[in-house]
Amino acid sequence: MRFFRSHAALLFLLPALAGILIFIIYPIAYSFHISFFDWDMISGKKTFVGFGRYEHLLGDPKFIQVIVNTVVYMFSMVAVTVALALFLAAWLNKSSLVHNLAQTAIFTPHIVSTISVVLLWMWVMNPDIGLLNYVMEKMGVDRLLALFGIKKMMWLESRTTALFSFIVIGVWKTLGYNTLVLLAGMQSIPGQIYEGAALDKASSLRKFYKITVPLLSPSLFFLLIVNVTSSFQTFESVNVISKGGPLNSTNMMVHWIYQTGFEFYRISDSSVGSVLLLLIIGLATYSNFRLLSNKVHYQ
Amino acid sequence: MASIEFRGVVKVYDKKNLVIDDLNLLIEDGSFTVLVGPSGCGKTTALRIIAGLEEVTKGSVLIGDEDVTKKEPGDRDVAMVFQNYAIYPHMTVKENIEFGLVNAKVPKAEREVVVAAVLKQVGLERHVDEKPSKLSGGQRQRVALARAISKKPRVFLMDEPLSNLDAKLRNQMRRELVELHNKLKTTFVFVTHDQIEAMTMGDCIVIMCDGRIRQKGAPQRVYNDPDNVFVARFIGDPGMNVYPMEGGGFFGFRPRKVGFAGSGDNGAGVDASGDDGPADNASGDDAVSWPGRVAAKEILGSEVLYCVKTKLGDVMLKTSSAGRGMDDLATVSVPRKNLVFFDQNEDRVRDENEIRRLAGGRLGA
Numbered sequence: 001m002r003f004f005r006s007h008a009a010l011l012f013l014l015p016a017l018a019g020i021l022i023f024i025i026y027p028i029a030y031s032f033h034i035s036f037f038d039w040d041m042i043s044g045k046k047t048f049v050g051f052g053r054y055e056h057l058l059g060d061p062k063f064i065q066v067i068v069n070t071v072v073y074m075f076s077m078v079a080v081t082v083a084l085a086l087f088l089a090a091w092l093n094k095s096s097l098v099h100n101l102a103q104t105a106i107f108t109p110h111i112v113s114t115i116s117v118v119l120l121w122m123w124v125m126n127p128d129i130g131l132l133n134y135v136m137e138k139m140g141v142d143r144l145l146a147l148f149g150i151k152k153m154m155w156l157e158s159r160t161t162a163l164f165s166f167i168v169i170g171v172w173k174t175l176g177y178n179t180l181v182l183l184a185g186m187q188s189i190p191g192q193i194y195e196g197a198a199l200d201k202a203s204s205l206r207k208f209y210k211i212t213v214p215l216l217s218p219s220l221f222f223l224l225i226v227n228v229t230s231s232f233q234t235f236e237s238v239n240v241i242s243k244g245g246p247l248n249s250t251n252m253m254v255h256w257i258y259q260t261g262f263e264f265y266r267i268s269d270s271s272v273g274s275v276l277l278l279l280i281i282g283l284a285t286y287s288n289f290r291l292l293s294n295k296v297h298y299q
Numbered sequence: 300m301a302s303i304e305f306r307g308v309v310k311v312y313d314k315k316n317l318v319i320d321d322l323n324l325l326i327e328d329g330s331f332t333v334l335v336g337p338s339g340c341g342k343t344t345a346l347r348i349i350a351g352l353e354e355v356t357k358g359s360v361l362i363g364d365e366d367v368t369k370k371e372p373g374d375r376d377v378a379m380v381f382q383n384y385a386i387y388p389h390m391t392v393k394e395n396i397e398f399g400l401v402n403a404k405v406p407k408a409e410r411e412v413v414v415a416a417v418l419k420q421v422g423l424e425r426h427v428d429e430k431p432s433k434l435s436g437g438q439r440q441r442v443a444l445a446r447a448i449s450k451k452p453r454v455f456l457m458d459e460p461l462s463n464l465d466a467k468l469r470n471q472m473r474r475e476l477v478e479l480h481n482k483l484k485t486t487f488v489f490v491t492h493d494q495i496e497a498m499t500m501g502d503c504i505v506i507m508c509d510g511r512i513r514q515k516g517a518p519q520r521v522y523n524d525p526d527n528v529f530v531a532r533f534i535g536d537p538g539m540n541v542y543p544m545e546g547g548g549f550f551g552f553r554p555r556k557v558g559f560a561g562s563g564d565n566g567a568g569v570d571a572s573g574d575d576g577p578a579d580n581a582s583g584d585d586a587v588s589w590p591g592r593v594a595a596k597e598i599l600g601s602e603v604l605y606c607v608k609t610k611l612g613d614v615m616l617k618t619s620s621a622g623r624g625m626d627d628l629a630t631v632s633v634p635r636k637n638l639v640f641f642d643q644n645e646d647r648v649r650d651e652n653e654i655r656r657l658a659g660g661r662l663g664a
């Protein structure tokens with residue numbers, strides 16, 4: 001009976017545990033395994049090379065660029081979306097028709113599929129028939145650019161602006177979700193705290209930095225972790241828009257892993273990439289917790 | 300230190316919900332004024348208007364001699380203790396108190412002195428660096444109090460600050476607040492719906508109902524000499540027994556001013572400490588009595604509260620003897636001098652002739 005009681009819990013957990021084991025733990029372990037071999041998919045020959053593929057890839061400037069692209073994209077995404085969402089939420093934290101409409105408008109991109117968003121932006125950013133260049137032309141911004149020797153913004157098609165354009169699209173897509181999370185957080189802060197602060201002669205700015213932000217820290221921390229992880233895993237937009245181009249300037253880790261493994265059949269390199277990505281995300285999450293979790297105020 | 304004055308203040312919520320109707324009230328400098336009234340009568344609203352957290356629809360508010368109607372809360376030199384304290388949950392006790400001082404640009408050295416002093420005053424020295432979530436309800440209440448004291452305001456506003464505390468702590472805090480008031484000599488405005496709290500703490504009580512003042516005065520005064528039926532029924536535990544008279548108007552008497560007629564009770568039930576002296580249980584010319592039956596009996600410790608059903612209705616009777624049991628037949632008797640009278644509009648009648656005219660044999664005795 002005792003035995004049954006203490007092991008009953010395990011029994012109930014079994015289905016979930018089995019799923020995790022088969023679909024998460026095993027593939028991770030197997031990726032580690034493959035990454036230490038040189039595996040020729042055509043002949044099927046597997047030779048153990050230890051850290052050989054790691055050394056090879058980390059010495060390859062193209063691969064390093066993929067890592068740099070991913071990290072730049074992640075940092076920009078997190079910084080811009082979280083900061084922007086914070087100010088938007090502060091502005092939207094009122095109830096009126098305008099605010100409710102704005103809330104809906106900002107949130108809509110989140111429920112639209114990434115593919116649709118990407119296709120929409122590919123048109124918007126099209127240099128010849130796109131909305132963006134058309135608007136810039138109408139507003140006379142193109143003449144301003146001409147002063148700097150830029151004839152026409154190429155957006156997704158130029159090496160210098162492609163990654164930036166990706167960030168714009170990514171921000172547009174995630175902003176709504178982030179804003180909504182922060183808005184929910186703000187609405188759970190009791191109004192009397194602000195009234196107390198008003199009697200304490202606190203300016204609006206001080207109320208924002210000394211009360212809103214700290215009391216919102218659990219939501220901010222949550223968004224940080226979620227956004228860091230999801231930015232590292234960007235795939236669809238790269239795959240649909242650019243396949244990593246032009247000149248590798250928008251290639252990011254997950255897309256590179258997919259390309260290398262399933263298009264070029266270099267399954268060992270692909271596994272090395274997976275392992276490195278796992279380590280990078282793990283490191284990022286760990287440092288977030290280490291650096292910030294004691295600054296987060298839980299009620 | 301400053302007086303507070305409401306001049307013709309009207310407050311309407313959402314363009315249709317009239318909460319305060321033409322309020323004229325002077326709260327004297329250095330007084331401990333208690334706003335008391337049933338739930339929803341506009342006490343909190345009145346307090347928030349003083350603090351500037353709520354705009355008036357009409358009229359003006361003065362603190363000292365200064366019209367503050369248009370001033371921001373932070374510029375009114377008032378401190379408020381909220382019902383749920385509203386201390387900053389992410390700041391330590393010290394930071395909570397310091398926040399307002401930093402905003403007021405008090406230099407650091409002086410801040411340290413003030414914080415140490417107020418923490419000592421409320422007995423929280425050992426909790427300086429703790430977060431509010433680690434403190435008990437009573438301690439949080441003290442943090443809110445310390446935060447208010449630290450600002451050395453002209454006016455202290457408190458909105459039912461004791462309602463979240465248990466009975467024992469509430470008693471203790473009541474005493475401490477009264478002591479604090481004696482020490483600081485600042486104007487205190489205290490809101491409660493508990494008339495016992497009002498009676499024990501205030502030196503001036505303002506009784507409100509439906510956004511209007513029904514009476515203002517010292518606790519003893521409003522208890523002994525109510526201006527209208529509402530105040531008579533609201534003040535006292537339980538309130539005054541009030542009954543309609545046959546030809547219009549009302550009469551009433553306090554539960555302590557009525558006794559059981561005849562029997563060995565010997566009128567012990569009638570308030571011996573009351574200012575009007577004990578009631579005589581004789582049913583002579585100077586007393587009125589009604590036969591009835593004991594319907595409920597509540598032992599309150601040293602006293603007993605009876606509810607006697609008579610043809611007047613339920614008569615509440617407070618006495619120190621527990622001689623009667625449930626369902627006993629009993630006659631209640633009140634000396635005429637303990638009766639108070641009200642006219643049709645429920646307002647008090649004090650004129651002797653008028654009383655004679657009203658009362659003449661129409662008490663249903």
Ligand SMILES: Nc1ncnc2c1ncn2[C@@H]1O[C@H](COP(=O)(O)OP(=O)(O)OP(=O)(O)O)[C@@H](O)[C@H]1O
Binds near residue numbers: 316340342
């Ligand atoms: N922000 C508001 N918007 C609309 N109506 C309000 C608002 N605040 C209060 N009221 C209304 O004003 C009336 C008085 O409220 P108030 O809070 O002053 O009552 P109170 O006397 O403090 O009662 P309690 O003892 O229950 O705290 C209530 O009928 C309430 O519905």
Ligand SMILES: [Mg+2]
Binds near residue numbers: 342343344458
């Ligand atoms: Mg209230």
